[in-house]
Amino acid sequence: MAQTVGDYLIQRLREWDVREVFSYPGDGINGIVTALARADNQPRFVQARHEEMAAFAAVGYAKFSGRVGVCLATSGPGAIHLLNGLYDAKLDHVPVVAIVGQTDRTAMGGSYQQEVDLQSLFKDVASEYLVEVNVPEQLPNALDRAFRTAAATRSPTALIIPADLQEAEYSPPRHAFKQVPSSPPGTSLPAPVPPEADLAAAAEILNAGRKVAILVGQGARTAADEVRQVAEVTGAGVAKALLGKDVLPDDLPFVTGAIGLLGTRPSYELMRDCDTLLIVGSSFPYTQFMPEFDQARAVEIDIDPRFIGMRYPTEVNLVGDSRATLSALLPLLRLKKDLSWRITVEKNVARWWETMERQAAxxxxxxxxxxxxxxxxxxxxxxxxxxxxxxxxxxxxxxxxxxxxxxxxxxxxxxxxxxxxxxxxxxxxxxxxxxxxxxxxxxxxxxxxxxxxxxxxxxxxxxxxxxxxxxxxxxxxxxxxxxxxxxxxxxxxxxxxxxxxxxxxxxxxxxxxxxxxxxxxxxxxxxxxxxxxxxxxxxxxxxxxxxxxxxxxxxxxxxxxxxxxxxxxxxxxxxxxxxxxxxxxxxxxxxxxxxxx
Structure with missing residues (x-):
């Protein structure tokens, strides 16, 4: 039997080291599902009870594995069901590839059963990369770009494959005009560091501060050791956005816990009383829980320049990888000798945990x-x-x-x-x-x-x-x-x-x-x-x-x-x-x- 487009798709997923595909079957993806069966269920088809749950499972997989999550849904209602989970991925900056079936190419535009305008449906949630594959030669580049874009932008991408194309014979792109090749699967993400002048400006602010606060989000997860070191050198307390709850352990005496409406009293006090703020990898949206405007001088570190300087008026924005940036910043910081602020923060934290114990009792x-x-x-x-x-x-x-x-x-x-x-x-x-x-x-x-x-x-x-x-x-x-x-x-x-x-x-x-x-x-x-x-x-x-x-x-x-x-x-x-x-x-x-x- 000749290799079908569905067969090639499954082969390419394996080459991307995809181990699970979270899905629910439907006739709009029959060509992909039968290809999975021919491939001895490698990658594994994980059957959720609903396509929304498949998308959520892919998000959870991506969050906890650090890999790209993959979900698969049929045309029409199946595709629609994916949306809530994909928006969860988009808003939390999680890499997920959604592969979606569509009605046969011959029926498109004919108000056919389960035909939905998938380009319009996904154009916002998969705004970083959305493509419909209409010929076999288009697939390798489209699929590879979906994975590379999801990983690079930490976002959901979507690949639409009509049902009849899934069962068509696969032919690779040729060395010819308007044929687009692709490279072997794999991606290497950069770890950029800001310019030395920006690092020096950030260090000046942090060194001048007497009451330094640090707010970490999920973007600081790979820089946990560096955040600790910065906190020790500057005498800072560290508050955590909810998505950054696991960045630092709560048994550190200077970690004030969650921030915001669901947050802790010590985090509220940390923001209320600080004179300097360092934000690392967080897009925490609630400005009212940040210091008053003009109260604190602020520095922010984020790998994505689109999301920097959005939540608090910052003096210095360091666009770069959180770990690499903090590593470059640390040698420029001076050890704080006045520990009165740190002592206050730690007393507030200790009292909070005593309060929590009493409330729980x-x-x-x-x-x-x-x-x-x-x-x-x-x-x-x-x-x-x-x-x-x-x-x-x-x-x-x-x-x-x-x-x-x-x-x-x-x-x-x-x-x-x-x-x-x-x-x-x-x-x-x-x-x-x-x-x-x-x-x-x-x-x-x-x-x-x-x-x-x-x-x-x-x-x-x-x-x-x-x-x-x-x-x-x-x-x-x-x-x-x-x-x-x-x-x-x-x-x-x-x-x-x-x-x-x-x-x-x-x-x-x-x-x-x-x-x-x-x-x-x-x-x-x-x-x-x-x-x-x-x-x-x-x-x-x-x-x-x-x-x-x-x-x-x-x-x-x-x-x-x-x-x-x-x-x-x-x-x-x-x-x-x-x-x-x-x-x-x-x-x-x-x-x-x-x-x-």
Whole structure:
């Protein structure tokens, strides 16, 4: 049998060292799927329950492997389903290649079944590179450019291949007019360093500062050691954007934790009081959590000049690789002798963790969600990968989870879409089948996407050398983050019709799939439940019934926000009394005297 375009595509994916393709089948990609079958499923076809989940899994795979993720979808509805996951990749700067089927070339423009204008559909999300392949000779260059562009720009790219072309005989590009060849797969990314004059200007600012703050994002992940060294030399405290939560461990005394509405009090104080700011690899969008304008002199490091100087007025912008740039900057920095700022930062951090311990120890009805994460932090494996979803559970991930060296963690940081944590976990397990993975998921996100992807976990669990994949469900029967936003921002009481969720037996569903499961409705059971799940020889679901009225209090809770919550209570919030009592208990822990130091 002659080699088809589908056969060549699969061959080229192997040459790009693609190991998994996350997908859901459909007749618009039959020529590719049958080629995979002829290739003995190499790369592996990983069947998600929905194309959106396939895209999320590809994003999770790319985030945790450092490689390009690949997803595959059929024409029309399959292609449309990819969009949310691809936008997650675009906004979080993650390299993903989407391969999409299209109706036969002979039917294009004829309002044929499942024909959608894919060029228009993907032109924004795949703005860095989007191409429709219409002849076999076009494929090598198009596919290779999709991979190289995704890797170089840290973004999703899309390749559209009509169904009839997939089954056509492959012929390579010729040495001829208007034929475009390609080179062997592979790419080498640059590690640029800014000019010496710019480095000197940045050093002058950092050396002059008395109260230096550093904000790191995911772009600083490869420069963790250099960030530590800069912090030690300058006496800085280090705050972390949510996407940079795993850049530095939380047991370093000068790491203040997450920044923003879901952030910590020490990070808020760090930004409020600093006179100098160094931003490394972060596009954290919320300016109101940065220093006041004209308060701090600022330097920013980012590899992409399009995203530099956007969030705070910076004096010096260093366009370059974070590790290479910090390595070049370090010899120009002078060791700070006045340690009063660092001492203040470390005292604030120590007091914060004491506050978190007290808040996690508070009683709730039935389980305090902060206790869930606090108990996990005590026993989380050193090489664990943690995924988090969007919702009130994100607060506890951001504030209560203590990351240590060697761990990885991520979430939908910019799109903040609901539902990626479980498919992220699937991608993480294929990226690192030898490492334990833990997903922290609200019950809203679990009902939206997570339950279906438990089926995927059950299907592929035997492929993972370390079978541990723990899905922790914060079960409170409430779309809790939005409930609190309505209370805090609009002074609106909880609207049961929009906010209440149907009660689901998540543990029972997991057991029906052959997974382990533990139901927890007593905080005294939490430690043992985590021990059971983290020592299991099977993926497990923790179904933890949490109190929805434990408030995710912002680190700088304003009078207006407190007033809005009070107004919500006065307007007849159905949980009024419990809400006030729980909120008061939680907030008061910030004012309990800490240990003397």
């Amino acid at each position: 508070l009683g709730a009805d039935p389980v305090n969600p902060m206790t869930v994460v606090s108990e996990l932090s005590k026993r989380i494996p050193d090489n664990a990968i943690i995924t988090a979803d969007s919702g009130s559970s994100t607060n506890w991930y951001a504030r209560n989870l203590k990351i240590r060296d060697g761990m990885r963690a991520s979430l939908s940081g910019t799109l903040a879409t609901m539902g990626p944590a479980v498919p992220y976990a699937v991608g993480a397990k294929f990226a690192h089948p030898d490492r334990p993975v833990i997903a922290l998921v609200g019950d809203g996100a679990m009902q939206m996407n997570g339950l279906a992807e438990l089926i995927t976990i059950a299907r592929y669990r035997t492929l993972w050398t370390d079978p541990r994949c723990v899905i922790c469900v914060f079960h409170n029967n409430d779309l809790n983050q939005v409930t609190w936003e309505l209370r805090a921002m609009g002074g609106a009481p909880k609207f049961e019709e929009s906010q209440s969720l149907p009660d689901v037996d998540y543990a029972g569903f997991a057991r029906s799939l052959g997974l382990d499961a533990v139901t927890v409705d007593d905080p005294a059971q939490l430690g043992q439940a985590w021990d059971t799940a983290l020592n299991a020889t099977n993926p497990a679901v923790l179904d933890i019934r949490c109190d929805p009225e434990v408030p995710p209090i912002p680190p700088h809770a304003t009078f207006d926000q407190v007033k809005s919550v009070t107004e919500a209570v006065l307007k007849g919030d159905p949980e009024a009394f419990h809400l006030v009592a729980q909120g008061a208990k939680t907030k008061l822990q910030e004012f309990v005297p800490g240990k003397r130091r």
